[in-house]
Amino acid sequence: MAHSYLMSNSQPLTHLDLLAMKQRGEKIACLTAYDASFSALIDAAKIEVILVGDSLGMVIQGHATTLPVKIEDMIYHTRNVTRACKNAFVIADLPFMTCATVELAAQNAAALIQNGGAKMVKLEGAKLEIINFLVSQGVAVCGHLGLLPQYIHQLGGYKVQGKTVEIAEQLLNDALAIQNAGATMLILECIPADLARQITKQLSIPVIGIGAGGACDGQVLVVYDILGISTGKRPRFSKNFLRDANSIETALKNYVYAVKKGNFPSAAHSF
Numbered sequence: 645m646a647h648s649y650l651m652s653n654s655q656p657l658t659h660l661d662l663l664a665m666k667q668r669g670e671k672i673a674c675l676t677a678y679d680a681s682f683s684a685l686i687d688a689a690k691i692e693v694i695l696v697g698d699s700l701g702m703v704i705q706g707h708a709t710t711l712p713v714k715i716e717d718m719i720y721h722t723r724n725v726t727r728a729c730k731n732a733f734v735i736a737d738l739p740f741m742t743c744a745t746v747e748l749a750a751q752n753a754a755a756l757i758q759n760g761g762a763k764m765v766k767l768e769g770a771k772l773e774i775i776n777f778l779v780s781q782g783v784a785v786c787g788h789l790g791l792l793p794q795y796i797h798q799l800g801g802y803k804v805q806g807k808t809v810e811i812a813e814q815l816l817n818d819a820l821a822i823q824n825a826g827a828t829m830l831i832l833e834c835i836p837a838d839l840a841r842q843i844t845k846q847l848s849i850p851v852i853g854i855g856a857g858g859a860c861d862g863q864v865l866v867v868y869d870i871l872g873i874s875t876g877k878r879p880r881f882s883k884n885f886l887r888d889a890n891s892i893e894t895a896l897k898n899y900v901y902a903v904k905k906g907n908f909p910s911a912a913h914s915f
């Protein structure tokens with residue numbers, strides 16, 4: 645059966661469409677984008693969600709971490725992405741310390757939506773009071789648990805999270821609490837596939853994984869990683885889809901196909 649997005653008459657996707665996909669067991673494909681050209685290509689490949697991630701601090705700006713990214717950077721890149729995107733649902737990250745208080749979160753989420761054109765904002769960690777407040781003001785919120793790049797100096801490195809029973813339980817409880825606070829999507833980054841499976845099963849909102857195994861409702865990767873543009877060591881959870889394709893368009897389509905068919909991620913891309 646063709647998936648609903650293909651059958652629709654090109655209406656921009658909403659988070660309700662993504663929820664319906666979870667309920668039907670249809671996988672959601674997501675990629676990051678930071679500019680108009682990639683946004684248009686990703687949109688044309690019928691990828692449902694574009695994340696303007698603060699990973700731009702590393703892949704666009706060349707920093708070693710995401711911490712230097714400013715809200716102005718996020719607004720600029722989000723605006724470039726939304727300008728070129730007709731159908732995909734665009735989520736923008738609230739970067740480091742821009743949602744440290746309810747007031748800051750309100751001001752910065754408003755800027756990403758009003759000036760950037762984002763449909764949803766994403767924030768790292770179980771910041772329940774902030775999520776609750778943003779949702780009460782009409783902001784659609786995506787949570788983010790597991791490996792949290794904004795907490796890198798506390799974590800001490802980009803490592804798989806949730807490997808002990810205690811931390812796994814904490815992650816499950818945090819995921820439920822984020823859903824109860826009103827978030828309508830959750831990203832799980834670099835956690836064991838079995839734990840991600842449990843969380844995905846227990847949550848009614850769509851759960852998108854990156855390095856979290858194949859049982860999540862959808863997958864997200866950094867676009868530069870799937871095109872082999874990134875320098876340094878490719879993360880284990882990622883895959884270069886351009887290697888077996890003759891164009892960027894084909895690589896993007898192959899990524900969507902692999903996610904939809906459950907061929908990506910394989911065990912080799914999971915923990």
Ligand code: KIV
Nearest residue numbers: 676697698699831854
């Ligand atoms: O910033 C980002 O691109 C992200 C994804 C890796 C999930 O948060």
